[in-house]
Amino acid sequence: xxxxxxxxxxxADWETLRLILSDPKKxxxxxxxxxxxxxxxxxxxxxxxxxNFGYEFEFDVGFGEGEAIYTFRGERGxxxxxxxxxGEKLRVTTSWAGFxxxxxxxxxxxxxxxxxxxxxxxxxxxxxxAVEISGGEGWAEYITPETAPALIKRLAVExxxxxxxEGRAEDGTYLSxxxxxxxxxxxxxxxxxxxxxxxxxxxxxELGSEPFEDLPLxxxxxxxxxxx
Numbered sequence: 001x002x003x004x005x006x007x008x009x010x011x012a013d014w015e016t017l018r019l020i021l022s023d024p025k026k027x028x029x030x031x032x033x034x035x036x037x038x039x040x041x042x043x044x045x046x047x048x049x050x051x052n053f054g055y056e057f058e059f060d061v062g063f064g065e066g067e068a069i070y071t072f073r074g075e076r077g078x079x080x081x082x083x084x085x086x087g088e089k090l091r092v093t094t095s096w097a098g099f100x101x102x103x104x105x106x107x108x109x110x111x112x113x114x115x116x117x118x119x120x121x122x123x124x125x126x127x128x129x130a131v132e133i134s135g136g137e138g139w140a141e142y143i144t145p146e147t148a149p150a151l152i153k154r155l156a157v158e159x160x161x162x163x164x165x166e167g168r169a170e171d172g173t174y175l176s177x178x179x180x181x182x183x184x185x186x187x188x189x190x191x192x193x194x195x196x197x198x199x200x201x202x203x204x205x206e207l208g209s210e211p212f213e214d215l216p217l218x219x220x221x222x223x224x225x226x227x228x
Contacts, residue, residue: 001097006112010090012123021068029182030205032114046107092116143217145209162228167221
């Protein structure tokens, strides 16, 4: 068996983590190497040199005292992802037993790091400047380029992989972001009589502050999010 781990500091307690991890159908699309989810079967594609290994699994999730375990069972082997709290840190451990064990060290390390980073961002998003998001509506005030990705990822946990989030400020400024299949597809900005659209195709798991750095975020927005 090949095993790799990664730790990140998280600004959340175990109950918040449990809430995030309890619905893998929403969190799995943000895992590295994720390719497809159909029913209770998930498929990953793991690049290795000039090869692309496809792995399809049935999965389940279990909980223990301060930990969660995602287990993926497939014809080529068993992948286990364990989430465990240690103080203010979340430790993610990925283990693979099966085909290609000898060459899975780096992919497992990338997997553990990517998952830990994504879950850490989800936890941070619970404290981003959004107030009472309920039924897809709420207020967000003084969003920054750093917290905008967290807000979108938080909504992805609640709404899934396909939705549009719109924001309107009192001065008429309008912003919207379209997410399809877990990717940010476009950002739309309208101020006075000018409108611009930024097209992209960025997986939410990789989404950083860059697309938001020149947007007029320094105001209070009434936000609405709708599933597509």
